C-alpha cells in the first residue's frame with residue numbers, strides 16, 4: 001500500500017512501473033551511462049570542450065565505474081584529439097592513498113606504471129600485482145584505459161591517469177571505482193548498486209514519459225471494457 005501511494009496512487013502507473021522495471025532487469029545493465037539523458041551526450045561533452053581548448057587533453061569519466069567483487073573492470077581514460085602515447089610514460093595511481101608511514105622512503109607507488117614502452121612492475125602496489133593491464137594496441141590512438149582484474153572492495157576509490165610529459169594544461173584525469181555488494185537473479189549476477197541505479201533510471205525515464213503512457217493505457221482500458229460485454233455474450 002505504501003509503494004502504491006508513493007507512486008501517486010494511480011494503479012496503471014504502478015503496473016507500468018513494475019513491468020518496466022522487470023523488463024530492465026532482463027536487459028543487460030550496461031544501459032546506465034547513456035540512459036541518464038538518453039543520448040549519451042554526457043560522455044561526449046568533454047570532447048566538445050577540448051576542441052575549443054585547442055590542445056591534447058586527458059579525459060577520464062565523470063560517471064563512476066560500478067562493479068561487484070570478482071568483476072574485471074575497465075577504468076576509461078584517453079587523450080583527445082587522438083594522440084600516440086606509446087613512447088610516453090603513463091602513470092595510474094590512487095591519489096587519495098596516504099604513503100605508508102612504516103615505509104621510511106615513503107616511495108610513490110603505482111597501480112600501474114608504463115615507461116619505455118613496457119610495464120614497470122617493481123614500482124607497483126603489491127595488491128595490484130598481476131591484476132592490471134593497459135590496452136597496448138590501442139595506446140597509439142591515445143587510449144590509456146586500465147583494466148583491473150578480479151576487483152574487491154579494497155580497490156574502491158579514485159584513480160588517476162597521468163601523462164607527466166604531455167605538453168598540455170590537462171595531463172591527468174580521475175576515474176572513480178565503486179565496488180559494492182553483489183546481487184543475483186538465478187544465474188545472472190551483478191552489482192547491486194548498478195541494479196538499483198538501473199531501476200532508478202528507468203523510473204525517472206518512465207516518469208518523464210508518463211503522460212503519454214497513461215494516455216495509451218486509458219485508450220487500451222476503454223477498448224478492453226468495450227470488448228468485454230461482447231465476449232461474455
Ligand SMILES: *[C@@H]1O[C@H](CO)[C@@H](O)[C@H](O)[C@H]1NC(C)=O
Pocket residue numbers: 074076077078135138143144145
Ligand atoms: C579503450 O579501449 C578499451 C578496451 O578495448 C575500450 O573498452 C574503450 O572503449 C576504449 N576507449 C576509447 C576512448 O576508445
Ligand SMILES: *[C@@H]1O[C@H](CO)[C@@H](O)[C@H](O)[C@H]1NC(C)=O
Pocket residue numbers: 070150151152
Ligand atoms: C579474486 O580475489 C579474491 C580476493 O579478493 C581471491 O580470493 C580469489 O582467489 C581471486 N580470484 C581469482 C580468479 O584470482
